[in-house]
Amino acid sequence: MASNSYFSLAVLFLAALGFGLAPLVLAWLWGKAFSPAKPNAIKNSIYECGLESRGDAWMQFRSAYYLYAIIFLIFDVEAVFLLPFAVAFTGLGAAACGAMLVFVLMLIEGLAWAWAKGVLTWA
């Protein structure tokens, strides 16, 4: 068994598991032994702003929100790549600028598509 090349991986996996679980178990044991438990229905309730919670947290969201997520991604990814580009701008050649232009144009195309589709109009 120990000759198996995956043996060390299994040992590491178990160690990692123990590393994560041990604090939880210790905290639970500590709580069992020492915590001044005076539970009541109000204390065990979910919400903490003083009001009683209404309804269920497991509600459905409109699937149409994916469009906002995608548009957010356009700007997000753009910013992530544009920042190092802008920092190294003076040392870059024409080829790098061209590549970046293509990248930005691709993202602009996505934005134009969303615009044409009427996503940007708040209905």
Add this chain to the structure above:
Amino acid sequence: MAVDEGLKIELGKQGVFVTTIEELYNWGRRNSVWPMQFGLACCAIEMIATTMARYDLARFGAEVFRPSPRQADLMIISGTVTKKMAPQVVRLYNQMAEPRYVIAMGACAISGGPFKQGYNVLKGIDRYIPVDVHIPGCPPRPEALIQAFMTLQKKIDEQPLTGAGRPRHLDAEAQGEFPVPEQGAHDLEPTSNKGVWTVPVVIR
């Protein structure tokens, strides 16, 4: 078991430090009281000032205002409690972890203050929850809140861990849940919690 005060001082001179579990336990408790972060009315401004650099509540280990009742030990009722707000205050008090303490800050929190005659004002939060320290004033200055805080610290320090007068979390019999009042037709129902507040007899 208490250490003889004179013997303790004598030993201290010799470089021997003597203490009890109770003393250590209460020393830790009184220097780590975390108030709950909420303000009800104008007293809250004074409470905020108390936490800031000029008055610096951090000196007493209480600068950590917690936004959740689960992490708070102390509730500072800073201002007028309206009848609309009272159920929320009582519910938050119920959600705080033991041991928990309450400071009623200002005339309104104690008795309704200048708004006592108002139909919508609760005439003192001690009708629903046990209050440890009352501070008068309209509003009390930050020094007064610090005084209340030191009084509370003294109170915590003097609590024995066993027997009568021990902190609530060590007393299995102590009341843990305080009924949350509901909005009735004309007033909150009930108008006060039994065992917390005795309705004074009016003699005409």
